Amino acid sequence: MTRRVVITGLGVVAPGGIGAKAYWDVLANGRTATRAISSFDASRYRSRIAAECDFRPEEAGLTPQEIRRMDRAAQFAAVAADEAVADSGLLFADLPPHRTGVSVGTAVGCTTSLEREYVVVSDGGRQTLTDHRYGVPHLYDYLVPSSVAAEVAWRVGAEGPVNTVSTGCTSGLDAVGHAAALIREGSADVVVGGATDAPISPITLACFDAIRATSPRNDDPAHASRPFDRSRNGFVLGEGAALFVFEELEHARRRGAHIYAEVAGFATRSNAYHMTGLRSDGAELAQAVTAALGQARVAPGDLDYVNAHGSGTKQNDLHETAAIKASLGEHARTTPVSSIKSMIGHSLGAIGSLEVAACLLAMRHGLVPPTANLHDPDPKCDLDHVPLTARETPVRSVLSTGSGFGGFQSAVVLTGNGTEKGGLAQ
Amino acid sequence: MSTGRTDSTTDTTGTGSTTGTAVVTGIGVVAPNGLGTEEYWAATLRGESGIRRLTRFDPAQYPSRLAGEVLGFDPSAHLPDRLLPQTDHMTRLALTAADLAVLDAGAGPEELHTLGAGVVTASASGGFEFGQRELENLWSKGNEYVSAYQSFAWFYAVNTGQISIRNGMRGPSGVIVADQAGGLDAVAHARRQLRGGASLMVTGGVDSSLCPWGWTAQIATGLLSTSDDPARAYTPFADTANGYVAGEGGAILVLETEEAALARGARPYGSVAGHAATFDPPPGSSRGPALRAAILGALADADCPPGDVDVVYADAAGLPDKDAAEAAALREVFGPHGVPVTAPKSMTGRLYSGGGPLDLATALLGFRDGVIPPTANVTLPDPAHRIDLVTGEPRAVATRTALVLARGHGGFNSAMVLRAPAAPRTPSP
Numbered sequence: 001m002t003r004r005v006v007i008t009g010l011g012v013v014a015p016g017g018i019g020a021k022a023y024w025d026v027l028a029n030g031r032t033a034t035r036a037i038s039s040f041d042a043s044r045y046r047s048r049i050a051a052e053c054d055f056r057p058e059e060a061g062l063t064p065q066e067i068r069r070m071d072r073a074a075q076f077a078a079v080a081a082d083e084a085v086a087d088s089g090l091l092f093a094d095l096p097p098h099r100t101g102v103s104v105g106t107a108v109g110c111t112t113s114l115e116r117e118y119v120v121v122s123d124g125g126r127q128t129l130t131d132h133r134y135g136v137p138h139l140y141d142y143l144v145p146s147s148v149a150a151e152v153a154w155r156v157g158a159e160g161p162v163n164t165v166s167t168g169c170t171s172g173l174d175a176v177g178h179a180a181a182l183i184r185e186g187s188a189d190v191v192v193g194g195a196t197d198a199p200i201s202p203i204t205l206a207c208f209d210a211i212r213a214t215s216p217r218n219d220d221p222a223h224a225s226r227p228f229d230r231s232r233n234g235f236v237l238g239e240g241a242a243l244f245v246f247e248e249l250e251h252a253r254r255r256g257a258h259i260y261a262e263v264a265g266f267a268t269r270s271n272a273y274h275m276t277g278l279r280s281d282g283a284e285l286a287q288a289v290t291a292a293l294g295q296a297r298v299a300p301g302d303l304d305y306v307n308a309h310g311s312g313t314k315q316n317d318l319h320e321t322a323a324i325k326a327s328l329g330e331h332a333r334t335t336p337v338s339s340i341k342s343m344i345g346h347s348l349g350a351i352g353s354l355e356v357a358a359c360l361l362a363m364r365h366g367l368v369p370p371t372a373n374l375h376d377p378d379p380k381c382d383l384d385h386v387p388l389t390a391r392e393t394p395v396r397s398v399l400s401t402g403s404g405f406g407g408f409q410s411a412v413v414l415t416g417n418g419t420e421k422g423g424l425a426q
Numbered sequence: 427m428s429t430g431r432t433d434s435t436t437d438t439t440g441t442g443s444t445t446g447t448a449v450v451t452g453i454g455v456v457a458p459n460g461l462g463t464e465e466y467w468a469a470t471l472r473g474e475s476g477i478r479r480l481t482r483f484d485p486a487q488y489p490s491r492l493a494g495e496v497l498g499f500d501p502s503a504h505l506p507d508r509l510l511p512q513t514d515h516m517t518r519l520a521l522t523a524a525d526l527a528v529l530d531a532g533a534g535p536e537e538l539h540t541l542g543a544g545v546v547t548a549s550a551s552g553g554f555e556f557g558q559r560e561l562e563n564l565w566s567k568g569n570e571y572v573s574a575y576q577s578f579a580w581f582y583a584v585n586t587g588q589i590s591i592r593n594g595m596r597g598p599s600g601v602i603v604a605d606q607a608g609g610l611d612a613v614a615h616a617r618r619q620l621r622g623g624a625s626l627m628v629t630g631g632v633d634s635s636l637c638p639w640g641w642t643a644q645i646a647t648g649l650l651s652t653s654d655d656p657a658r659a660y661t662p663f664a665d666t667a668n669g670y671v672a673g674e675g676g677a678i679l680v681l682e683t684e685e686a687a688l689a690r691g692a693r694p695y696g697s698v699a700g701h702a703a704t705f706d707p708p709p710g711s712s713r714g715p716a717l718r719a720a721i722l723g724a725l726a727d728a729d730c731p732p733g734d735v736d737v738v739y740a741d742a743a744g745l746p747d748k749d750a751a752e753a754a755a756l757r758e759v760f761g762p763h764g765v766p767v768t769a770p771k772s773m774t775g776r777l778y779s780g781g782g783p784l785d786l787a788t789a790l791l792g793f794r795d796g797v798i799p800p801t802a803n804v805t806l807p808d809p810a811h812r813i814d815l816v817t818g819e820p821r822a823v824a825t826r827t828a829l830v831l832a833r834g835h836g837g838f839n840s841a842m843v844l845r846a847p848a849a850p851r852t853p854s855p
Contacts, residue, residue, distance in 0.1 A: 044569055098704060098719055108581060109552075109603075118561050121642050125565025130558075132488055132642040139646035140835060143551045143635070144778075145582060146603045150836035154708040159716050162705035162838060163611055164603035166549065166582035174600060181618060187702070203557075206564050206572035213577070269541060270590040270599045275512070275578045284596050287541055405578045406587025408599060 005180040006416075007260040008252050009088025009245030011080035012357050013196075015051035015238055015344045018060065019083060023354075024361045027369040028390050032343045034236045035221045037200065045205045047214035049221040051238035051345030052200060055079075069138050071110035072198035074148045076241035076350075081152045081192055088245035089257060090190065097159035101188035102152045104243070105165045105175030105195030107349030107404075109145025112201045117142065152192055152243070160188045169309075169404025170268065171195050172242070172352020173412050177266030179246045189248045195353035196241035204237065211276060213313060225346075226373045227310035227339035228317050228381040235311040238345025242353035244360075260360040261398075265296030265413035276405050278315050282323025285401060285409040289327035296413035298397045300328040303335050305368050305393075307355045307400040310339020310385075311346050316403060321381045323401070323409075336393070338386040342372035352402045352410070359398040359414055366394050448617040449694035449847070451687050452531025452680030453787045454523035456632060458494030458673050458774045463526060467791045470799045471820050475773040477656045477671050482636050490650040492659050493636055494673025494775030512575040513588065514553025516634035516674065520585040521592060523632050523678040528593060531680035532692060533626060535594065542624050544597030545590045546616040547678075548608035548631035548779035550834075553580040555637035589628055589678075597624050605834025606741070607703065609676065609782030610842045614701035616681045627681045630786075631779035634674030644672055647835065649745060660776075662742035662769045663749050663807040663815050670744035673771075676780015677787040695790035699827075699845040700728025706837030717741075717839045718755040721829065724841035725759075728827075732759050735843070736825035737798050737816075739785040741833045742769035744776075752831070753811035762812035765829075766821065772802040782832040786844060789828035793846035796824045 012019060016026035016033030026033060034051045042048040053076070057067045060079040070078065085092060092100065117139055121130040141147035149164040161182050165175040172195035179193030208214040215234035217224035225236040252259055269284040269291075293300065306328075309320055325332045340358050347354060362368055367390050374387035402410045453463050458476025460466030469476070476494045485491040501510055501518040504525065513521070528538070537543060556573075557580035563571040578584055583601045590599055598619045602612040609631035616629035635644065644650060651669035653659035660671040687694055702723025704716035725732060738760075741752055756767060770788050771781055792798055798821040807815040826846040833839050 097707070097713075098716070102705070107583070115561065118558075118639060119565060121639070122562065122565065125562050125567075128558075128562060128638060129483065129487060130638045130642045132645045135642050135646045137646060139643045143554070143640065143643040144603065144605050144835060146550070146605045146608065146834060146838065147836055149604070150705070150838070153705050153837070157707075159705050159707060159713075159719070161611075161703040162604065163608070163703070166601045166603050167586070167599070168578075168581060168583040171583075178600075178615075185618065202569060203561055203564055203572070203576070206569040207560070207574075207576035209569065210572055210574040211577055268598050268600070270544065270587075270596050272539075272590050272594045272596045274591065275584075275587055284541070287596075404583075405581070406583045406599075407590060408583070408587070 003184050004249040005183045005246055005263045006249050006252050007244045007360060008247045008257040009084040010260060010357055010360055011083025011087060012242045013053055013055060013076040013080050014240040014354060015053050018055060026343055027340055027358055028367055030370045030372045030389055032222045032372050034225050034345050039200060042205060046209040047216050048218045049224050049236055050200045051236060053239055070151055071113040071142055073106055073110060073196045074151045076198060077104055077148055077152055077196040077243060078155055080241040080243040081155055084243045084245050085156060090245060092156050095190060097157050099160055099189045100158040101160040101182045101191040102149050102158045102162040103165060103175045103179040103191055103193035104149040104152055105171030105349050105353060106145050106148055106197050107168045107171050108197055108199045110142035111204060112198050113142040115201045115203050148196060156192050167408045168406050169348050170352060170402040170408040170410040171349030173400060173402040173410040174268060176263060176353060176356055176412055180263040180266060183246055183248050189251050191246040192243060193246055194243035195350045197348045197350040198239045199348050200237055200239050223373045225312050225342045227312040227342050227371055228377055228385045229374050230376045230378045232312045234313055235346040238347035240347045240350050240354055242357040259416060261363055261414040261416035264415040265292035267291035268408060268410040271407040271409060273407055278319040280318055280322060282319045282326060285323035285403055286326035288409045288411040289399060289401060292411040292413045296415055298413055298415060300331040303397050303399055304395045305362060305398045306335055306337040307359050307398060308337050308339045309401050309403045310341055312341060317381050321383060324383060333383060336368045336386045336391060337383045338369055338371045340369055355400045356412060359400055363395045363416060367392055368395060446621060447684040448620045448681050448698045449684045449687050450679050450696055450790055451682050451692040451694055452527040454526030454530060454678045455787055456496055456519045456523045456675040457784060458496055458675055461496060461499055470770050470773060473800055473802050475656060475802050477775055483638050488641060488645060489652045490645055491654055492656055492671050494671060495636060496675050512579055514556035514579050516553055516632055517584050517588055519634060519675055520632035521588055524589045524628055527678040527680050533680060537626050539594040541596050543595040543626045544599045544619055544624055545586045545595055545628045546600040546612045547585045548602045548612035549582040549585060550605050550608060550633045550778035551635045551640060552582045553584055554635035554640040556580050558637045558639035604838040606776060606778050606781050607832045607834035607838035607840035609779040610832050610840035611703050613698060613783060617698050620681065620683050625683060625686045628678060629681050630676060630678040630783035632676035633778040633780045636674050657803050660744050660772055661803045662744045662772060663811055664804045665808040667744050667746050667749055671775035673775025673777045676777050677783040679783060693851050694847045695851055696793050696847055697845045700724040700730060700843035702727055702841055704839045715751050717752060718758050720839040720841040721755060721759050724843050728843035730827060730843055734827050735765055735829050737828050738765055738767045739789055739828060739830040740767050740769045741831045742771055753813050756813055763814045766798055766816050767813045768798055768816040769801040770799045782830060785830045789830055789844050792825055794851045797822050798825060
């Protein structure tokens with residue numbers, strides 16, 4: 001018998017709001033959380049804007065030692081995991097620990113802490129032979145991003161399979177796919193998974209500046225992220241986390257859990273083309289979408305919403321438009337396709353899970369979040385991008401797509417009716 | 427059974443999951459005691475260690491000064507010039523290992539250039555040497571001096587991305603991070619993709635962070651040996667165990683469905699028969715470590731009673747408490763002195779995500795040649811461990827089932843069972 005995987009808990013740390021409720025308030029109202037960078041002096045950079053989280057770890061419930069030990073990305077993950085666990089109503093202490101797993105995606109791991117500590121041990125870049133006597137005890141945990149998954153595992157008492165998934169900007173979708181795979185194959189019954197990233201630091205800004213990937217619209221940060229718009233000129237860096245409780249369907253049903261949706265399809269492909277470039281035909285992303293829809297047994301015409309990668313770079317939005325047309329055919333133009341990066345920026349590995357969270361909330365509320373800042377659509381991005389304001393419509397089957405450096409192309413399909421308790425179709 | 431290249435089923439969450447056997451048809455090794463699979467294997471059987479004083483930078487000021495470096499590696503001899511400015515040292519090693527594995531498998535464009543061929547690697551620390559150089563540029567000169575390649579040269583997904591591009595592989599790809607345990611988890615994830623419908627996967631792990639900044643981070647664990655004697659620094663299971671030596675390198679494998687491999691006339695080294703991963707309870711918990719559960723899980727997955735296991739390639743932490751915990755897990759499953767145990771990584775140092783895949787390669791070569799390679803630097807294991815540690819000369823014994831163990835910092839455990847092929851593969855001439 002095939003094991004099915006559902007999501008029964010949700011937790012979010014996002015720009016514009018901590019917690020799923022505040023997050024949805026941002027998306028449903030089309031508010032943008034992009035602004036001038038406040039966490040350090042970014043005046044020397046080409047792109048000086050980002051979507052930052054107003055995150056205070058003490059208020060979010062972390063202890064002083066946790067705050068000292070964990071990188072900001074791990075802190076986000078821990079707080080989002082706590083919310084997801086509480087939201088699921090599942091008593092983790094009563095679960096057999098070896099049947100609980102963890103799958104956390106992150107593109108750049110503990111970058112912020114690594115850079116902060118590098119500055120110390122190198123004495124501001126002066127010493128190539130870095131001085132180990134100035135290293136903090138947890139330095140190795142910053143080196144290896146498996147520490148982020150370990151922190152989540154300790155929190156929820158997981159002793160089954162525990163992994164960090166790090167496929168760049170598709171990490172957040174791939175971690176969802178990995179979580180579902182662990183349950184489907186029988187390696188776990190419950191997985192806490194999702195993704196986190198906190199990349200807003202000088203080295204990240206510098207490397208995206210160097211390839212002109214980020215938007216230099218510094219004079220208008222609130223309207224800088226413009227997916228599908230003719231005037232788009234790069235993505236706006238973001239940060240945040242979304243974590244979920246994944247559960248085997250019967251396990252969830254037996255306890256009468258609220259089910260957000262079923263993870264009905266997941267597929268990933270590689271473009272085998274270029275580490276940062278994309279071919280304009282979007283063939284591999286289209287293949288991933290087709291494969292994910294096939295698994296979910298969802299026809300293109302049955303999709304109620306596509307949550308696009310929509311990063312707002314010239315190249316991506318053309319690539320993605322082609323991929324959606326190739327995979328959805330005649331239904332490409334009639335299906336709502338929006339990019340929430342217009343509001344919360346691009347948080348690298350975290351964004352895929354933040355987008356899955358947006359899909360779950362769209363299903364629950366019957367509301368498709370808009371593409372903000374879309375006043376002048378690029379004629380070459382000629383799909384229904386839900387400009388500026390959210391749209392009320394029943395949302396039962398959704399597709400979320402992702403694309404990233406390294407050539408990764410991923411697609412997740414979620415199904416369900418969103419609101420009814422345990423009410424998935426047989 | 428898998429149908430090979432049916433793209434609509436090439437997925438880990440597919441409902442059409444099969445239990446088709448995954449076989450290893452190609453091996454590529456880059457190790458401190460041998461660049462190239464047969465070079466490594468010959469050195470390992472000779473008991474030749476690659477552990478020596480660091481040469482990449484002057485280690486005099488650090489408390490740990492020995493490492494397993496891949497010496498004599500000239501990247502321009504292996505890779506096109508255009509790849510050199512954009513790759514960290516560990517990616518160059520990984521691309522070289524992948525080339526060797528693909529060549530060994532005899533896989534060509536027909537097998538590689540499809541949506542059914544993917545790449546799954548493990549990474550522990552990314553391209554750290556590249557990262558240190560760019561951090562230094564940023565902080566000593568200014569942000570405009572940071573390389574355009576920094577955006578991908580250091581991140582954890584780089585080896586998978588570069589291998590897929592170099593080999594034209596457009597199928598399902600992934601990157602798993604679980605410190606030293608991640609290498610086995612990546613191979614298990616590749617097997618998962620084959621079960622979901624992929625036909626060929628390039629998988630494994632290669633790591634290196636032997637730059638001053640990476641070294642500083644590794645020293646922070648307090649687990650590196652501070653000995654300056656290459657023969658005494660890393661002595662797993664001995665009563666002299668005093669820490670481990672870090673190394674660089676690893677192995678890349680070509681994994682295929684058995685039917686796809688046999689259909690094209692490839693010769694399998696063996697199959698991935700079972701895997702399980704577990705995570706230790708939090709520090710201070712009353713429950714013990716979960717390594718035993720990983721072993722039992724992998725054996726169950728392989729449908730393999732403990733008595734069928736012919737050899738165990740140990741994680742071999744080289745620390746008294748961790749060695750004792752591993753020995754205890756082995757005793758509980760196999761009985762005291764119940765199975766030959768070996769740790770050829772005593773000759774390479776611990777290779778992080780490269781360690782597990784290199785042990786898989788070693789076990790497969792051991793199947794082929796009817797031999798168990800020894801644990802170097804150890805004459806007699808601590809008798810308290812009560813394990814049958816293979817030391818000194820290689821042990822000439824036919825092995826058909828091997829268990830490979832790996833543990834990662836923070837509590838990661840991974841166990842994988844390999845089986846020899848039905849028709850034994852003879853040594854290459």
